[in-house]
Amino acid sequence: MTIKPVIRVQANDFDIAREIELATAGHPEIGAVVTFSGICRDDGGSLAALELEHYPGMAERAINEIALQAAERWPLQAITAIHRYGRVTPGENIVLVLAASAHRQAAFDGAAFLMDFLKSKAPFWKKLIARDGSDGGWVDAKESDDEALQRWSAAEGFERS
Amino acid sequence: MTIFEQAPNTSSTNRPVKLVYFAWVRERIGVPQEEIALPSSVVTVRDLLHWLKERGEGYEHALQFPEVIRVALDHEHAEHDEPLGDAREIGLFPPMTGG
Numbered sequence: 001m002t003i004k005p006v007i008r009v010q011a012n013d014f015d016i017a018r019e020i021e022l023a024t025a026g027h028p029e030i031g032a033v034v035t036f037s038g039i040c041r042d043d044g045g046s047l048a049a050l051e052l053e054h055y056p057g058m059a060e061r062a063i064n065e066i067a068l069q070a071a072e073r074w075p076l077q078a079i080t081a082i083h084r085y086g087r088v089t090p091g092e093n094i095v096l097v098l099a100a101s102a103h104r105q106a107a108f109d110g111a112a113f114l115m116d117f118l119k120s121k122a123p124f125w126k127k128l129i130a131r132d133g134s135d136g137g138w139v140d141a142k143e144s145d146d147e148a149l150q151r152w153s154a155a156e157g158f159e160r161s
Numbered sequence: 162m163t164i165f166e167q168a169p170n171t172s173s174t175n176r177p178v179k180l181v182y183f184a185w186v187r188e189r190i191g192v193p194q195e196e197i198a199l200p201s202s203v204v205t206v207r208d209l210l211h212w213l214k215e216r217g218e219g220y221e222h223a224l225q226f227p228e229v230i231r232v233a234l235d236h237e238h239a240e241h242d243e244p245l246g247d248a249r250e251i252g253l254f255p256p257m258t259g260g
Contacts, residue, residue: 038260058236124259125184138185141256
């Protein structure tokens with residue numbers, strides 16, 4: 001079964017409960033929904049906001065490719081990925097990944113896979129805005145983000161069931 | 162790679178492309194995008210990065226360590242040894258930090 005992932009790149013916030021309803025509506029075969037949401041933290045009070053930059057056009061395309069890979073790998077009935085851009089303040093949502101399946105394991109693995117690839121392959125960048133309004137510089141990519149991808153290639157096939 | 166690797170570029174001397182920059186690459190170069198005519202000597206992604214680096218102080222600063230720069234050809238990630246081919250839009254940016 002081929003599914004059509006829902007991919008959105010938007011300035012506005014999203015409603016997680018609403019996205020679950022939309023993803024599961026008309027799919028009585030779905031028995032498991034896993035969502036991951038990434039939220040802006042305040043880094044001990046030093047951070048006023050994040051400025052999220054993205055590559056319009058490529059961002060949607062890159063996320064869609066990741067979603068299609070997940071759909072090929074696990075029996076997923078629905079995939080949603082939403083990433084915000086622009087200014088986001090502590091406590092606000094940044095990203096949502098949703099994977100739905102008949103059983104929990106595919107939903108858990110699909111959501112984790114989507115999130116790991118989204119972090120390293122989707123063209124978004126975070127700039128820190130400090131409490132005093134000054135430019136806190138760009139967030140550096142972590143080596144652990146690239147390492148997170150390796151577990152998916154090392155373990156090809158183990159999660160199919 | 163195939164023996165045709167360099168073929169698409171031999172006929173396209175001074176081909177105009179749109180370069181788009183993001184995050185600190187954009188800030189250091191000083192413009193978000195520009196149209197540039199590439200000389201025929203620029204064949205691969207790596208060639209482009211080294212050629213651009215010589216264009217001035219901002220480029221030198223942005224591309225000081227070209228190996229860390231990520232490149233997309235018409236919205237697709239590309240390795241540094243890949244030929245630019247017929248790409249019309251080339252994106253240059255730092256490692257991604259979304260999510």
